[in-house]
Amino acid sequence: MSSDRSAAALPTARHIAEALRRDIDLGRLPAGAALRQEELAARFGVSRLPVREALAHLEAEGLLVVHPNRGAFVTAPDADEVRELFDLRVLIETDLLARAAAQLTERELRRLEVLQQQLDLEDQPEEWLRLDRDFHHGLYAPAARPHSLALAASLRARVNRFYRSLFRPNQHAGTWGAEHRAILAALRHGDPDAAQRALRAHLEHTATLTLASLQAAPEV
Structure with missing residues (x-):
């Protein structure tokens, strides 16, 4: 069941990742900005599951860093x-x-x-x-x-x-x-x-x- 839910959520997760990547590219989310799962879930009208998947994808790309118990933040490369x-x-x-x-x-x-x-x-x-x-x-x-x-x-x-x-x-x-x-x-x-x-x-x-x-x- 969880596998089916993840597969169903993937297109939404990709959409969220694309939108957030665009926000980062255009400076709407500057370096150091915090991304809260509950706020993003409300923004996109979804549960936290696809939001977590999108954030994990952006973290793998190096655009975000996720700190346990603190949340996700836009990276600030030196x-x-x-x-x-x-x-x-x-x-x-x-x-x-x-x-x-x-x-x-x-x-x-x-x-x-x-x-x-x-x-x-x-x-x-x-x-x-x-x-x-x-x-x-x-x-x-x-x-x-x-x-x-x-x-x-x-x-x-x-x-x-x-x-x-x-x-x-x-x-x-x-x-x-x-x-x-x-x-x-x-x-x-x-x-x-x-x-x-x-x-x-x-x-x-x-x-x-x-x-x-x-x-x-x-x-x-």
Whole structure:
């Protein structure tokens, strides 16, 4: 019976996790914010079971820390952790791109170019983050490496929250767009090595901006 209840609750738990992840990304839940199970259950109109499952999922992603008898809190990664996360992103995402390049079809490449055109025009942070996530996933998906893709997505989720402050007031979107187009140009010319170098430079630049944003943020 408990197994049936857990299975039935999974879609609701995923919905709750997605909503809370979005709140963290957009700064609605800042670092150090407490998440109370009873409040979340009331917010989503569910029992505590799917709430606990959602919080456990976000804890596994590194977005929350759960203290026994105290509750769940949004994590506050320090500079060393952020640097490590980006180092891992460089390793995994450049490897995925190298594997994907040989499998990338003309249709997939055109879709990436269309996504970049949409990114160039987008000025809403939430939608921009979604499009950027789709762009990077589209770069790597042809590699057909589900575990690496899941790890890349998890690492990105842990630094997404910093993109919000970097995006406003669009001061870096143009530079990121140029970096994306450099990756696409290398792929278009059949040069996966150049595409990897461009991706590495893009991620390193984003890491530098993220660390600067973290250092400028008030302590919590």
